[in-house]
Structure formats: structure tokens, C-alpha cells
Amino acid sequence: MDQSTLILSLLFTFTALTTTLFSSGFAGTFDTQFDITWGDGRGKVLNNGELLTLSLDSASGSGFQTKNEYLFGKIDMQLKLVPGNSAGTVTAYYLKSNGDTWDEIDFEFLGNLTSDPYTMHTNVFTQGKGDREQQFHLWFDPTADFHTYSVLWNPHHIIFMVDExxxxxxxxxxxxGIPYPKMQPMRLYSSIWNADQWATRGGLxxxxxxxxxxxASYRNFRADACVxxxxxxxxxxxxxxxxxxxxxxxxxxxxxxxQxxxxxxxxxxxxxxxxQGFPKECHLH
Structure with missing residues (x-):
């Protein structure tokens, strides 16, 4: 085993332990903190408010949002993604403000054929402009169990985290001269929808x-944040x-x-x- 593989193995062994520890606490109740906003019954709050599920069929997807808006904070949620053949589906999990010049911090999970990896898509919008995509394959099966997806958003950084x-x-x-989201409060949203015109291998x-x-299933929401x-x-x-x-x-x-x-x-x-050249932030550290 080479050194980088060993480091990676140790890192993600530790990650699995922290995920187990996290899952036992900070369980948010979805019935008090969230509104299911669309889907005609395809979004469900279960287990006395401790579990929320969103479903997609050929007629419609579904979605929810937090009752509160946040301006800076650490937002955690555990997700278990669509198992099996999920090609064409997108599960979006993101913070977003209102208006035409909105700010947004995105996780999107692009489904795939059975046994092929999900793509975790990330993006940051400031004043209505995004185009800052980074995509990852995860080091675990995100459909087999719950994992924690977090956004740390403060006046200095936005940090995307998976199992911390x-x-x-x-x-x-x-x-x-690079805009940064710091003035507009954002709600947390999630939805599942059909995007087979582009999501899996460019729509193939x-x-x-x-x-x-x-x-898709959700549990253990935590917002350590300014409301x-x-x-x-x-x-x-x-x-x-x-x-x-x-x-x-x-x-x-x-x-x-x-990375x-x-x-x-x-x-x-x-x-x-x-x-004509990469965006300015690509050259700055």
C-alpha cells in the first residue's frame, strides 16, 4: 500500500467513526423546522418528525425548505440517496437567497446506473452568477447509508464538507474584486427531480x-447558525x-x-x- 493510499484509508476510517458519533445526536424535527413545498404528497415526514423522504415519479418530483432564513452558520444534514438505477435523477441540497441577484451554495447529486458512481456537483453563486462548478465521485456508496453533508458559511470562507x-x-x-455572499440571508432547500436531458452522461x-x-431520505438536520x-x-x-x-x-x-x-x-x-482566461479566483489562494 503506497503512502497516499494509506493516508486516505486512515482518513476515511476516521471519517466513518465521526459519522457514527454524529448520527446519534442533533436530530432536528422536520415537522417543526421545515415546510414541504411541492410534490402533492411525494414528500413525507416520518418517525415523529425525525425522518423526511422526497420521491420522484413520472408525474412529479418533490421538495422542501426550512422555515428559517440564515445569514452565516454551519448547516449539517444527513442524506441517503436514491439506490439502484438512479440515472436521470438529481437530488439537490442547497442554500439560496431570494431575488434576481441571488446568492446560492449548492450540493447536487447526479444519479447513475446501478453500480456506477454518483457525481456530487458543487457550485457557488454570488449576485445571480454561478459558473463555479466542481464535481466529485465519493469514496463510499451514498445510497447504502446516511452520510453528513455540511456547509460552513462565515464572512471569510464557504467550506463544503462530507462527513466533516x-x-x-x-x-x-x-x-x-470577487463578489462574496455575505449580505443576503438564505434558506436551505432540497428537491428531487428528473433531469435526464443532461444529468447522466450529458443526457445519454x-x-x-x-x-x-x-x-431520497434525510435525517439529523442541524443549523448552528444566525437566524x-x-x-x-x-x-x-x-x-x-x-x-x-x-x-x-x-x-x-x-x-x-x-481533490x-x-x-x-x-x-x-x-x-x-x-x-479568454480563467476566472480571477482560480489564480488566487
């Missing part, structure tokens, strides 16, 4: 409706650790390792897409 392992960082580089693989309904209402934000007592948290050297090493092993697309290396 950082996979992507978007820094506040406003001093270099279509949704097999004989496998419907396609169902925004009426133009004012109410933050947790004291000085929450996440408000100034970044990545230390060890965490940056983990992130680089994940080297599992990243399958990075907009900052797509020269065909940006023939």
Missing part, C-alpha cells in the same frame, strides 16, 4: 420510470466557533487529498470553457 472532511473551499476575496442515459418511485428575520439576525449565544473558522494545515491537506483522488471536474482547469 472538507472537499472544497471558496474564500472571501472581495478585496480582489434516460430515466427508467419502471424503477420509480425514486426516493435572519425582518432584516435582523439573531446569532447563537457567545462567539460561535464557526464564525471565524477556516481550514488549518491538516484540514487543507485532507481537502487536497480528496486529487476524487475530483472529476474543476471549472478552474476547463480551458475550453474559458478561452
Amino acid at each position: 472532511v472538507p472537499v472544497r473551499q471558496f474564500k472571501n476575496l472581495e478585496h480582489r 442515459v434516460k430515466t427508467d420510470w419502471s424503477k420509480a418511485p425514486f426516493t 435572519s428575520s425582518g432584516g435582523k439576525s439573531s446569532c447563537p449565544a457567545g462567539s460561535p466557533r464557526w464564525f471565524s473558522q477556516g481550514l488549518d494545515l491538516r484540514a487543507e491537506d485532507k481537502m487536497r487529498l480528496v 486529487s483522488k476524487f475530483m472529476v471536474y474543476n471549472y478552474c482547469t476547463d480551458s475550453k470553457r474559458f478561452p
